Ligand SMILES: Nc1ncnc2c1ncn2[C@@H]1O[C@H](COP(=O)(O)OP(=O)(O)OP(=O)(O)O)[C@@H](O)[C@H]1O
């Protein structure tokens with residue numbers, strides 16, 4: 001792989017397609033992840049995130065398309081990719097009838113790591129599971145299993161991490177530590193592709209991709225993704241505003257309303273029409289406070305999903 | 317492509333052994349199943365029936381014949397229920413199932429005995445159910461010797477020397493093949509190995525897929541060949557342990573003779589285990605759940621047990637069934653085991669049954685590697 005571009009790209013895939021029987025699960029997916037970048041992969045349930053990640057590390061064969069992972073061809077050089085990539089599956093996939101230590105030790109053996117004992121000891125120490133290392137993995141709580149899986153997939157010091165919802169079910173504190181660790185890794189030049197459903201996590205990524213129905217809808221840095229959609233958002237605050245939602249959605253320029261407690265976020269593409277509608281609302285309801293705010297990532301994603309299903313003819 | 321790595325392979329083997337050690341039920345099955353089966357076939361099914369109805373056709377009454385009949389009854393194996401006038405009546409009693417045995421003492425028995433002519437007594441047995449007659453027949457010869465030892469004293473003592481002064485000819489009617497537990501217990505070895513080996517390997521590999529751990533394995537550098545061969549090593553060990561349990565119990569508890577060479581037997585057993593493991597791997601590639609794997613294993617197991625000559629005599633089957641049986645490894649293995657254990661066969665005698673096993677293994681291994689999925693597709 002002498003192409004200097006693929007050298008600096010951790011992942012570069014073009015036009016990936018995957019069918020399960022008749023079902024088109026991933027459509028023309030093209031992605032680029034730079035080295036040392038934390039790349040967030042977002043999308044609703046069943047949108048094809050896991051399937052895409054599996055294709056990138058050679059676990060599934062794409063029906064068409066091509067690409068490289070760390071400069072190795074995803075179709076022909078899966079062996080080389082496997083040695084350099086750490087893949088954390090969405091579903092816990094370590095052996096529950098092995099102890100915590102045995103699991104880590106087994107992984108270290110599979111990667112034929114020298115100084116296995118030291119590596120495993122350090123991993124246990126970092127995890128904070130050294131005292132429980134001889135406990136069966138089945139006895140760990142869900143969040144701890146998740147943390148063990150993460151430690152195990154990073155054991156062989158991969159150059160690229162593919163993490164499929166690594167923090168699902170993990171408490172906020174552990175999640176923060178986890179993201180700090182990811183940023184430290186990225187600073188050392190390790191690339192990370194991470195799928196998540198959490199907006200706060202999405203905002204901590206260098207770049208994002210949003211996929212729905214197997215189609216890539218947006219890609220880029222967080223602020224760019226937000227700006228690119230050209231949305232305007234207002235917050236509507238007051239007594240019982242949430243009941244206004246259906247009324248608002250019928251007004252011109254209003255594409256969506258999202259309730260956050262007693263606040264309603266009203267979003268639309270047509271800024272002028274939206275402003276006119278809200279002025280009209282303000283006139284009829286002097287008790288509510290209306291204020292222009294920055295469009296959040298969440299507003300953008302909700303907008304994207306609504307649009308994706310319009311494009312696909314009414315939903316999945 | 318990367319090369320086969322013994323350290324990765326060793327990691328898989330190690331992991332399998334650890335998991336197996338923790339899996340109490342499987343572990344118990346390995347040891348308990350063969351012992352239970354042998355116990356069932358050896359004690360319960362092939363019990364030692366006594367008080368079997370017996371008729372006597374006595375053409376003469378003498379001291380000897382009276383002692384003989386008394387001794388028969390005394391052994392508790394035989395209950396003399398009828399005295400019959402002649403051979404024809406005896407055959408009828410046997411045919412109707414009124415009696416299981418007929419003891420036929422010829423007219424000039426005593427005279428010829430005293431003359432030292434070694435006269436014969438005929439013991440006819442209804443051997444349709446060999447389990448019912450086998451033990452009783454085994455008891456007859458020592459019984460007769462005992463009678464002789466007691467009665468041939470004094471003036472007739474000269475007759476009591478080798479060879480015995482008279483002989484008992486046993487005539488088995490209706491079932492010349494005469495399958496006894498000598499035949500069944502060695503046969504059990506193949507049956508138990510088929511059952512546990514196929515089912516365990518099929519389930520062991522399907523389990524990884526069902527629990528999602530296969531995805532993890534596939535994402536590491538470990539090769540499919542390393543996974544497959546690594547996973548079956550513990551089962552080879554298990555198979556050998558089971559074979560040993562069966563041989564030891566059948567020999568020491570049931571007195572089944574062991575005439576041939578243990579080396580030859582273990583060699584054949586290894587080959588047979590390999591056959592079953594390849595079948596297990598193939599089934600695991602086709603099955604998507606452990607339940608399916610188990611159903612497929614049963615599906616494979618049934619024709620093996622029915623056609624291999626374990627349950628029904630091979631010679632008694634129609635041509636198509638015999639042809640089918642030739643394709644099954646258990647058929648060949650049963651013959652090898654019986655040959656070695658009961659007839660003292662050597663390697664050379666085994667060859668006609670060894671190569672079909674080897675061929676079977678190679679063909680199925682080809683199928684297994686073809687179907688084995690390197691990816692999750
Ligand atoms: N092995 C498979 N066979 C058939 N269909 C599949 C298979 N795996 C996934 N699918 C389908 O492909 C689609 C995408 O699934 P995928 O798991 O990639 O979604 P996802 O984005 O990871 O969803 P989630 O956020 O729930 O994890 C779904 O509709 C799913 O039903």
Ligand SMILES: [Mg+2]
Nearest residue numbers: 049050090164
């Ligand atoms: Mg998923």
